[in-house]
Every structure is written in C-alpha cells, then in structure tokens.
Amino acid sequence: MPQTPEPAALALDRFPRVFQDDVVYAGNIGAAWAPGRVNLIGEHTDYNDGFVLPMAIDRVVAFAGRARHDTVVRLWSNHFSEYVELWLDGLPGTFESQRNSLPVWARYVLGVMTELARAGVQLSGFDAVIHGDVPVGSGMSSSAAIEVATAQACMLFSQGRFSIGTGGATLQPMQVAALCQRAEHI
Structure with missing residues (x-):
C-alpha cells in the first residue's frame, strides 16, 4: 500500500475539526489523492489532442472525508479557506445553475461529478477536506x-x-x- 502523502495526512487530521456537526456518516473516514505532473516534451499540445510525455511529480491534491447517506457534497478547501456545498440530485441537468455560484476550484469538482453522472455512475454524497501541495498556475497541472x-x-x-x-x-x-x-472544458 502506498504511503499516505503529507497533504492527505493533513486533510485527514483537519476533517474532524472542520465538520463538527450531527451528520450520521455512511462509512469510515478515508482519503484519495492524485499527483500533479510536468510535461517532459509537448507542453500545451495536450489541449489539442497532441502528443506529450508527462511525468507525475511528488506533489498531490488530496480529499479526506466520509460518505453521507444523502446526495449532498460539502467541501472545505484548505488552500483557499473556502467552504462549498454541491447537490448531486439532478446532475447533469443542474450543472449550470450550481456552477455559477461556485469558486473556480469547486467548478472542477462539480465538472467531474457531472461527467460521472453523464457516464451513468450513481454518486454518493460526502463531506471532505481538500488539501494539496501542487502549485496553482505553475504548469504542474493542479x-x-x-x-x-x-x-x-x-x-x-x-x-x-x-x-x-x-x-x-x-x-x-x-x-x-x-x-x-x-470536465475541465464544460
């Protein structure tokens, strides 16, 4: 099993302090993460279906949280110190109405959930803290x-x-x- 990266450990530690309410959770706390990347060759050609040679880096974005018994998703971003709520009911149809009220970082999350719904995936609500150490706007695919x-x-x-x-x-x-x-382009 891979070692838990530091951003995931920090998000796991922060979760109980951020979500101190009476929600009855559907599962145990857990974490998921994905790395940033750099392109060794082919910078920016991937946007046009060109060829690239990417390499994962040791920086990640991590979610730490717990499943809920409903279709609400509550997120806290450590990086932006922002809280948002998303509703899975009605996706993909409710994408535009939800998107317009969200900060940019949360639009990426909603976009992925919308595309998963379009693919027929039945999503569960969850609460999560998001923490990462991939530099934003630095060409590392945050x-x-x-x-x-x-x-x-x-x-x-x-x-x-x-x-x-x-x-x-x-x-x-x-x-x-x-x-x-x-999801990045909707």
Whole structure:
C-alpha cells in the first residue's frame, strides 16, 4: 500500500475539526489523492489532442472525508479557506445553475461529478477536506490533479457502486482521464 502523502495526512487530521456537526456518516473516514505532473516534451499540445510525455511529480491534491447517506457534497478547501456545498440530485441537468455560484476550484469538482453522472455512475454524497501541495498556475497541472482526485474520492465514497479498473460500475483509467479532460472544458 502506498504511503499516505503529507497533504492527505493533513486533510485527514483537519476533517474532524472542520465538520463538527450531527451528520450520521455512511462509512469510515478515508482519503484519495492524485499527483500533479510536468510535461517532459509537448507542453500545451495536450489541449489539442497532441502528443506529450508527462511525468507525475511528488506533489498531490488530496480529499479526506466520509460518505453521507444523502446526495449532498460539502467541501472545505484548505488552500483557499473556502467552504462549498454541491447537490448531486439532478446532475447533469443542474450543472449550470450550481456552477455559477461556485469558486473556480469547486467548478472542477462539480465538472467531474457531472461527467460521472453523464457516464451513468450513481454518486454518493460526502463531506471532505481538500488539501494539496501542487502549485496553482505553475504548469504542474493542479487542475488535472483536483479532477482526478475528485474521481478517486467519488469512487472511495460511493460505497462500492463504482470503481476505476475493476468491480462495480467500472471505468477504465483512460476513461477517467478522458472524463476529467471533458470536465475541465464544460
């Protein structure tokens, strides 16, 4: 089992302090994360379906949280010190109305959830703290990291209803990558 990266450990530590309310959770606390990346060759050609040679870096975006018994998603961003609520009911139809009231970082999360809903994935609500050490706006794909971490978190908190690779409603890793790429552009 891979070692838990520091941002995930910090988010796990922060979760009980951020979400101190009477929610009855559907599962144990857990964490999901995805790394940033650098392109060794092909910088910016990936936007046009060009060829790149990327490499994962040791910086990640992590979600730490717990599944809920409803379809509400509550998120706290350590980086931006912002709290948002998203509603899974009605996705993808409610995407635009929810998107307009969200900060930019949360739009990536909603975009991935919308694309998962379009793919027929049954999502569960969850509460999570998001923490990362991928520098924003530095060419290390912080937006891709939050998108893939979102997909990983949705899988973790879906209580076995879908997975990446095997079991449940299965999405293959390349499908998840394409889904996250679409989410960035909706």
